[in-house]
Amino acid sequence: MSNGSRLLGELIDALRCLPGVGAKSAQRMAFHLLERERQGGLRLASALESAMRDVGNCTRCRNFSETPVCSLCASASRDKQVLCVVESPSDLAAIEQATGYRGHYFVLLGRLSPLDGLGPDELGLPLLAERLGEGEVDEMIIATNPTVEGEATAHYIGQLAKAAGIRATRLAHGVPLGGELEFVDRGTLAHAFGSRQSLG
Amino acid sequence: MRIEQQPAFVLHARPYRETSLLVECLTPDYGRIGVVARGVRKERARLQRAQLEPFQRIQLDMLLKGELATLRGAEPSGAVMRLTGDAGLAGLYLNELVVRLTGRQDPNAALFAFYERTLRRMAAGEPLAWTLRRFERDMLDSLGYALQLDVDAVQGEPLEPKATYFYDPESGAMPGRAGDPQAIRGADLLALAADQAPDTAGLASLRRMMRQVIGFHLGGGELRAWRVLR
Ligand SMILES: [Zn+2]
Numbered sequence: 001m002s003n004g005s006r007l008l009g010e011l012i013d014a015l016r017c018l019p020g021v022g023a024k025s026a027q028r029m030a031f032h033l034l035e036r037e038r039q040g041g042l043r044l045a046s047a048l049e050s051a052m053r054d055v056g057n058c059t060r061c062r063n064f065s066e067t068p069v070c071s072l073c074a075s076a077s078r079d080k081q082v083l084c085v086v087e088s089p090s091d092l093a094a095i096e097q098a099t100g101y102r103g104h105y106f107v108l109l110g111r112l113s114p115l116d117g118l119g120p121d122e123l124g125l126p127l128l129a130e131r132l133g134e135g136e137v138d139e140m141i142i143a144t145n146p147t148v149e150g151e152a153t154a155h156y157i158g159q160l161a162k163a164a165g166i167r168a169t170r171l172a173h174g175v176p177l178g179g180e181l182e183f184v185d186r187g188t189l190a191h192a193f194g195s196r197q198s199l200g
Numbered sequence: 201m202r203i204e205q206q207p208a209f210v211l212h213a214r215p216y217r218e219t220s221l222l223v224e225c226l227t228p229d230y231g232r233i234g235v236v237a238r239g240v241r242k243e244r245a246r247l248q249r250a251q252l253e254p255f256q257r258i259q260l261d262m263l264l265k266g267e268l269a270t271l272r273g274a275e276p277s278g279a280v281m282r283l284t285g286d287a288g289l290a291g292l293y294l295n296e297l298v299v300r301l302t303g304r305q306d307p308n309a310a311l312f313a314f315y316e317r318t319l320r321r322m323a324a325g326e327p328l329a330w331t332l333r334r335f336e337r338d339m340l341d342s343l344g345y346a347l348q349l350d351v352d353a354v355q356g357e358p359l360e361p362k363a364t365y366f367y368d369p370e371s372g373a374m375p376g377r378a379g380d381p382q383a384i385r386g387a388d389l390l391a392l393a394a395d396q397a398p399d400t401a402g403l404a405s406l407r408r409m410m411r412q413v414i415g416f417h418l419g420g421g422e423l424r425a426w427r428v429l430r
Contacts, residue, residue, distance in 0.1 A: 020218060112289070114296040114424035115212045115224075123425075147256045152288035156428060185250040190280040 007036070020037065052162040060131070062107040062108070062124050064089050064137050072105060078102040080087040083131070084141040085157055087150065097145065103141070106131065111144055112154040139167045146191065172197075201264045208260045209315060210252050211295040215241065221253055223271070228309040232302045234237055234299065235262055236385065237271040248274070255291055255319055256292065278308050281323040290328050292319060293425035294335065300418055301343060310342040329407060330397045336410045337392055338397035345417055347403065348372035348391035361387035367409045384409055 003009060008030060015026035033041035040131035057063065063069075072078065072140065083105030087093050092105050109125040110116075120126070140161045144150035144169050152168055161168035174192030184192075208225040211232070216222035248418045251258060251274050261273040283291040298315065302308070318335040322328065340347060351358055352365065353372035359365065363386045366376035376383045388402035388425045398406065415422055 006371050022218065110289055112428060113293065114428070115214075115299055116214065117424060119424050119427045147286065148283075149292065151284070152292050152428075155288055186276050187250055187253055187256060187280050190282060194282060 038043055057107075057109075061093055061105050062127070063105060077102075080114070080136045081138045082141065083137045083139070084143055085128070086143045087145055087153075089141065091145075104137075108144070110148045111147070112156060113149050120156070125157070128157070129160050129164070132166055137166055139169060142168055142170045146171075146188075162199060201359065203230070203260070203262050203264055205259045205268065207312070208233075208255070208258050208274075209319070210254045210258070211299050211314075212254070213237075213252055219411055221249075221252065222268075225300060226302075226312055227260070228312040229307055230264070231306040231346065232268055232299065232304050233262075233264075233312070234267065234304055235260065235269045235271050237274075251276055254295060255283055255323075257281075257316065263414045273311065281319050281321070283322050284286045286328055287322040287325075289425070289428050290322060290332060291319070293332070293423065293429055296423050296425045297336070297339070297414070300421075300423060301339065301414070308342055311339060314338040315360060327397070333392060333403070333406050334395065336414065340417070342411070343417075346415075347392075347413070349389045359386040359390055361385070361390055367413065369413045381411065382408065 003012075004071045009032045010021070011033075012026045015021055016023065018026075021029070025136065033044075054066045055064050056066065057134050058065040058073055059068050060073040061070060063070050063072065067074075082101075083106055084092075084101060084103055085096065085108065087108050087110065089107055089165050090111075094105055095101055095105075106124075106128050108121055110118045110124065112118060112120070114140070131180070142154045142157055144153045144157075158170075160170045172195065174188065174195065175181065176188075181189065205225050206226045206229060207365065210339075211224045211226055213221045213223045216236060219239050219241045221240050223235045223237050225233050225235055227233055237252060239245055239249070240252065242405055247420060257278045258274045259277050260271065262269040262271050294315070298311075302311070314335060318331060321331045336348075337347060349359075351373070353368065353374055357374060363372040364376045364378045364380075364383050364388060366380060366382040370372050373386075373389055384405040388398045388405050391398040392406055393400060397403070410424065411422075421426070
């Protein structure tokens with residue numbers, strides 16, 4: 001594809017690194033920025049550059065942070081006795097937005113998956129074990145995804161908690177709200193059945 | 201080539217292109233096969249994605265073209281096998297073992313049957329270590345790497361239950377000395393041959409031996425899952 005400008009071509013090509021952006025949408029975005037959104041485009045460029053350069057991982061919880069300890073970990077108003085373990089920063093954001101959770105987090109940046117080369121070290125589990133050994137945490141909420149790998153990870157982390165004498169809880173999962181049994185997939189239904197609860 | 205209603209177990213799935221998954225499946229007629237599942241990483245395909253989780257027997261409809269197949273449909277067949285606790289970790293090991301030791305599209309109906317039987321045993325709560333050793337033995341057998349568990353590799357004499365050996369992956373049971381890190385009792389090798397669970401010490405020796413044999417067939421590598429299995 002030729003559009004007469006080398007820089008425009010490079011921009012379109014670069015935009016394609018975004019998820020869900022193919023050649024067509026990349027071109028639409030590039031034209032939009034150049035035709036109508038120069039200011040916004042410049043802001044995007046500088047925000048992108050700073051974030052890519054300065055955002056690293058918190059040394060305590062491994063969430064994204066530009067300071068060695070992130071603002072969640074540094075916050076005095078959060079409950080230090082509860083630690084919620086999630087697979088990814090986007091899971092953390094989802095819990096922050098949907099629940100009133102006020103405890104701390106630990107981000108695995110993945111789940112146990114031997115075939116993807118992800119083992120205990122890659123998930124920062126030595127750091128997590130160290131954290132549990134500090135004695136501040138008395139409940140660990142394991143919020144890994146309800147997939148085969150997420151469940152295996154939850155079990156493994158649960159063992160760490162057990163070794164440290166800390167109560168571990170697991171997010172309940174089952175039939176989605178507003179769902180009907182006949183349309184729920186078998187795995188979910190089997191899981192919901194296996195973890196049924198007493199009424200009242 | 202169109203393939204219809206092929207029984208399969210998903211071994212592993214990883215993101216592929218924009219919204220697709222590349223799913224490694226174990227089948228009886230095509231062995232391990234790489235199947236591209238288009239669009240299943242989109243929000244709306246959650247149900248379809250859930251059917252491509254490991255440890256669930258499914259029936260696949262696919263289009264095979266060259267090295268990879270394209271998924272046309274997948275439906276569950278049979279009850280879900282829930283591997284909880286250590287069995288879940290053992291299941292991940294099983295899948296890594298199968299992916300690493302098999303090539304793609306090498307038909308192996310026996311391996312499929314051994315794999316399914318092993319999942320059933322694990323889901324039923326049978327002792328994990330022994331279940332895994334039985335699978336490793338049968339898998340090696342189905343790949344043409346059968347272990348020689350009843351006679352020694354030097355004289356071809358029947359193994360002595362009380363004697364000490366070490367197992368050389370290339371030749372078999374060799375005379376060994378008690379106390380060697382790889383030492384194994386004749387009785388433990390015979391137990392594996394006879395499909396009779398040995399005692400705890402025997403299981404530990406068989407595990408060491410199997411890691412060495414598997415490492416040899418991997419060309420000297422090791423399996424990641426060994427780090428999470430205690
Ligand atoms: Zn932090």
